[in-house]
Amino acid sequence: MTTDENLGKAAIFDLDGTLLDSMGVWDQIDAAFLAKRGITVPDDYMETVTAMQFREIARYTIDRFDLDDTEDGLMAEWDRMAHDAYTSIVQPKAHALDYLRYLKATGARLAVATTMPAGLRAPALGHAGMLDLFDAIVGVDDVGRGKEHPDIYLEAAARVGVPAHAATVFEDLLAGVQSAAGAGMHVWGVYDESSAQSWPAIQSIAQGVLDDFAQAPRPLA
Structure with missing residues (x-):
């Protein structure tokens, strides 16, 4: 069912370790x-x-x-x-595709903010069935700095036409959680085994945390 509960808001997703179990x-x-x-x-x-x-x-x-x-x-x-x-092995995280479809149907603008090389982004999203759901895809190479700086998240928000305070970032990387939160964005930490050592720090900074997108916020903040 199409609604408008997330109009004027954006959800910005990391790929590796966040949307993709990769x-x-x-x-x-x-x-x-x-x-x-x-x-x-x-x-x-x-x-x-x-x-x-x-x-x-x-x-x-x-x-x-x-x-x-x-x-x-x-x-x-x-x-x-x-x-x-x-393009053959990597799968979405649990309920990630369902959550993206929910957000799209409720008026949210969707963006990717990733360190993944440009040539892999579309094939990976296509294999996961997600490519057509996104309004913008931004890489660290587009902004010239890594995720320890908020530039990539701010650029993603700008490309989908929302201010930083109306964007929610989903990220498994501590450096990204820190920089997005520091830029005034809502942040949800996504658990991934690769970031297990950083999980306590992520939990202390993020507005919420999840290990399954069935636990993600509805509606967005």
């Missing part, structure tokens, strides 16, 4: 990629790079492990490894 894919990619070069993934690697822009991750990885790869070569290799997984 963070394990990147763990596998990192392990396989580094194993080919005789390197074991350090415990702090994923947490360090998860908020970065894609090229920034490539630069950091080359510098940290003293690799001979170029940034472009590294990103192309990661793209190839990830594309198959995102």
Whole structure:
């Protein structure tokens, strides 16, 4: 049923670990990629790079492990490894698709704010059955800074025509929760195993938390 209870509001979603149950894919990619070069993934690697822009991750990885790869070569290799997984294996988080359909039917504007490479976004959303539900898709590469800064969330809100205070951000990453909350947005933390160590901090900052989108706010704040 179509209603207007969320008119004038926006919901902004991270992809990896929030809408998509995909963070394990990147763990596998990192392990396989580094194993080919005789390197074991350090415990702090994923947490360090998860908020970065894609090229920034490539630069950091080359510098940290003293690799001979170029940034472009590294990103192309990661793209190839990830594309198959995102278009065949990765699934939505529990009840995520139902929640997006509810929001769309109740007048909310929907946006993506992601660190995912540009070439993966549409294929991943298409495989998950979500692509046609979004009004805007924004990446950290579009704003030039990672999620430790609020730029990506503010840009997503601007693209769907709502002020920051009328936007609710759904995010599994502590840095994103912190920056979106600092920008005056409503924030809901989404549990993902990859961010388990940060979960207490996320709970202390976010307006609400969930591990299943059946628990998400209806209507938005």
